[in-house]
Amino acid sequence: MTQTPQTVRTARTVRTTRTAPPAHDEPAIRFRHAAKSFGAVRAVAGIDLDVRPGETVALLGRNGAGKSTAIGLLLGLEEPDAGTVRLFGETPDRAVRAGRVGAMLQEGRAVPRITVRELVAFVARTYPAPMPVAEALELAGLTELAGRRIDRLSGGQAQRVRFAVALAGNPELIVLDEPTAALDVEARRAFWESMRGYARRGNTVLFSTHYLEEADAHADRIVVVDAGRIVADGTGDQLRRAAGGSLVCVDLAGRPTEGLGELPGVVSVEVRADRARLRTEDPDATVVALAGLGAVRGIEVTAASLDDAFLALTDGHTHTFSAGSAR
Numbered sequence: 001m002t003q004t005p006q007t008v009r010t011a012r013t014v015r016t017t018r019t020a021p022p023a024h025d026e027p028a029i030r031f032r033h034a035a036k037s038f039g040a041v042r043a044v045a046g047i048d049l050d051v052r053p054g055e056t057v058a059l060l061g062r063n064g065a066g067k068s069t070a071i072g073l074l075l076g077l078e079e080p081d082a083g084t085v086r087l088f089g090e091t092p093d094r095a096v097r098a099g100r101v102g103a104m105l106q107e108g109r110a111v112p113r114i115t116v117r118e119l120v121a122f123v124a125r126t127y128p129a130p131m132p133v134a135e136a137l138e139l140a141g142l143t144e145l146a147g148r149r150i151d152r153l154s155g156g157q158a159q160r161v162r163f164a165v166a167l168a169g170n171p172e173l174i175v176l177d178e179p180t181a182a183l184d185v186e187a188r189r190a191f192w193e194s195m196r197g198y199a200r201r202g203n204t205v206l207f208s209t210h211y212l213e214e215a216d217a218h219a220d221r222i223v224v225v226d227a228g229r230i231v232a233d234g235t236g237d238q239l240r241r242a243a244g245g246s247l248v249c250v251d252l253a254g255r256p257t258e259g260l261g262e263l264p265g266v267v268s269v270e271v272r273a274d275r276a277r278l279r280t281e282d283p284d285a286t287v288v289a290l291a292g293l294g295a296v297r298g299i300e301v302t303a304a305s306l307d308d309a310f311l312a313l314t315d316g317h318t319h320t321f322s323a324g325s326a327r
């Protein structure tokens with residue numbers, strides 16, 4: 001599908017010019033018991049989430065977890081069946097109309113045969129206090145490409161145009177639904193650099209992704225969504241720890257596996273061929289206990305990877321861990 005620039009909605013109300021993040025205490029994003037179903041599918045099953053101004057937050061989940069629906073609620077594109085969503089203390093509709101929120105969604109549109117600069121300028125004119133076009137182009141890394149026609153750009157360049165369009169209203173919050181899907185490594189790097197430039201100005205970013213590494217590398221905080229619920233919330237390190245910090249692997253050398261699950265710190269045991277893989281919250285105690293059993297051949301201790309954490313966190317249970325928000 002062709003991905004092209006998209007803006008959320010035309011601004012109609014006038015807002016005072018803003019150069020710094022808001023001084024008030026309102027969270028940039030607040031979900032309170034927000035829920036949305038489509039027929040029998042509970043796409044968002046009661047979300048509570050606060051994002052502070054200036055935070056960069058990743059919404060991480062598998063296909064169908066409810067990320068796009070949550071973003072639809074956030075932007076006022078969908079009405080919640082229950083609960084509320086507020087942006088800077090306002091309804092999404094008001095915040096979006098005032099240009100306080102910019103978005104890059106997954107939908108595509110026909111590619112316009114105008115230049116990059118013309119498109120960004122056109123969108124900027126629809127907002128009450130837009131970002132100067134040259135500034136939006138620069139932040140998106142498009143200064144050199146400003147005179148190029150949109151339909152003659154590479155996929156990565158076109159994605160940067162979508163980013164510039166999202167910046168056009170000079171928003172305090174930008175919402176990106178899987179912004180790097182289908183981009184190559186270099187285009188991703190360039191994209192995240194632009195995003196960070198925007199975040200460094202004190203703005204708020206929320207992006208959805210399937211990629212753990214991307215969430216870990218580019219977000220201050222990762223909110224894991226599964227089956228329409230938030231199942232974990234914290235930094236990459238906190239998620240790793242929450243998932244059972246370390247893995248201890250050992251050769252069984254013909255020993256029985258009974259009792260391994262009861263060793264100190266062990267939360268789960270997996271046996272493949274003659275090797276046991278123990279997920280543990282206390283690797284030192286587990287290793288000492290294994291040594292006590294004389295099971296030390298090929299012993300190896302590693303930190304759980306983020307992939308391990310993600311699998312453990314989306315195992316169908318709600319994890320009480322919450323290091324970040326719902327403040």
Ligand SMILES: Nc1ncnc2c1ncn2[C@@H]1O[C@H](COP(=O)(O)OP(=O)(O)OP(=O)(O)O)[C@@H](O)[C@H]1O
Binds near residue numbers: 038041043064068070
């Ligand atoms: N308009 C709709 N009508 C019916 N069902 C829908 C609609 N939108 C979403 N759903 C369903 O709601 C659930 C959550 O979908 P959603 O698109 O929010 O997930 P997602 O995490 O964004 O997935 P992906 O990563 O694949 O984009 C899925 O089961 C999906 O099929």
